[in-house]
Amino acid sequence: MYEHLTKAAKDALSKQFGVVPDVVWEYTQGPDRGDVSTCIALQIAKNVKSSPRAVAEVVEEALKGLKGVERTEIAGSGYVNVWLTPDELLKGLIQTRTACTAKVKRKKEAPIIIDYCGPNIAKPLGIHHILSHVVGQAMINLYRHGGYNVIGWSYPGDWGTQFGKLFVAYEKWGSKKPVIKYSVDELLSLYVRFHQEAEENPSLEDDARKVFAKMEAGDKTLRTFWREVVEISRKDLEKLYARLQIHVDIETGESFYEEKMNPILEEGQKKGVVTRGEGGALIVEFSAEKNLPPMMLKKSDGSTLYATRDLAMVRYRLDEYDPKALYYVVDVAQSLHFQQLEAACELFGWKMPAFEHVYFGRMRFADASMSTRKGTVIRLEDALDEGVRRAAEIIRERGEGIQTDAPEVLAEMMGIGALVYGILSQNRKMDIIFDWNKMLSFEGNSAPYLQYTHARSRSVLRKANQKNIVNFPTVDRLSASERKLIGTLLQFALILDEACVTHMPHKLAHYLYALCQDYNAFYNAEPILQAAEPSRTLRLSLTACAADVLKTGAELLTLRVPDRM
């Protein structure tokens, strides 16, 4: 957008110092630091033996009087701050508006596969499961919005001894009704009962293992039982996913890979990659440079592992989709596993696309009474309900002061939004301290603040009762809060791209928060509806632009925003 400025600066610098410099433009906050400032002086000072100040002077001289530049100023550490003319700034907002609409998907492009969710079937989702779901979905939304071909892929844990346990419990203590009539809660209580009884009577564990072995062998009754339990869980999961705006494209359970694992093991052995370890187990050993412990693909008792299925899954995806990238949105605790997985794929000699373990930190609890170890995990659904309950309470307290005509819908948006925003506004790599008051915050840097700001801006637009307010009339000068708002709006396209390619949704969350602050400051400082033309039109246009950016950005983060609240 400011190529002519960059070019002028570059030309002047190379003429003066005889080096072609790297020029970095960056937007900064607000009129006090200029609308655009550069690191030119500092960047070039590294290459030439000259002081930042001297370099800055050259740049300033080159930019002075250029088209679109209102004034320039050299800042303390050698920055050149540039104030653009109002026209020049407003021109850029067209790009911001187009960034609000998703790019058209290019046909036949190799897909990006994003592996996320991974719920356990027959067990309710815990609060910590929200991390993979929400981070993964935000990534998917960002890529899709950017015009990429994306496949969101879920890999539920729908196989394992827990089904044996469940069946044993069902036979022993279940009521007479058929499995399919059970609710997830009833299944869960059977599961819990099994663990209680198994403490007294450890032989139950053996029974469960035997039952599962029979199930693996293909026992018809057990397979039917399994299928029905999966069905019950899936229906329950769907409700939760609808509330969280999670949309899985492809779902393949662990059982899907049952018959795909042996060919992989055979291929590995043929290639000499897979070898015999202790007790007859099958392992992959890595070169010394990798400094990785061996990866086990088959236990000494002959059964396969998580790693075996993951390896088979990579092969399957390569064969069926020829993806350009494989991303795994999984807990940081599994980082060794993914290092091994990638290294193993290399050893197999497979042609690999971009591969990344998009990890996130662990969830810990501020209140020590809640911990996974103590078995007092918070159910995700309960957390959502608690958020909605708190939101509803606040809505009730506000009474007449609220504009919504659908308080239940609003409470749902706010409560769930608060929780999701609490997750997505933090750098995913960091551990998250779970605390009800922090997670369900309704003021300051929170989802309700975004939602409120959006509703507020829509309200102004409604009152203006003017269609298609998208023209930015020429004005002599912009107020400080207008300039700041415009400066932030201009960054939207850049931020979308950055949040997408770095797989860091929190960058978008922080941007949206800053935008709200700027809009609210603007709202408080300037009259909009009462303003004289051309300011009125300009301010309404800025309001429309901010509202669209907020809505677009929030929805990419799986949040919903109300028009009234």
Place this chain on the structure above:
RNA sequence: GCCCCCGUAGCUCAGCGGAAGAGCAGUGGGUUUCUAACCCAUUGGCCGUAGGUUCGACUCCUGCCGGGGGCACCA
């Protein structure tokens, strides 16, 4: 023992080569006017620690201290 991540305001966190930031908590202001779930002002920091690289380090490198995680028959 080895490997990875994290130590920034009282608390929870952004920033990660170029002028120390936000929210919450504290203090003082602002609604006869577009939604006060808001805004404005203000208090609070040797950016864990010791070195190194650089014109310049919260940011990059090394050591140490403190916290978390991982290290073949779990997923």
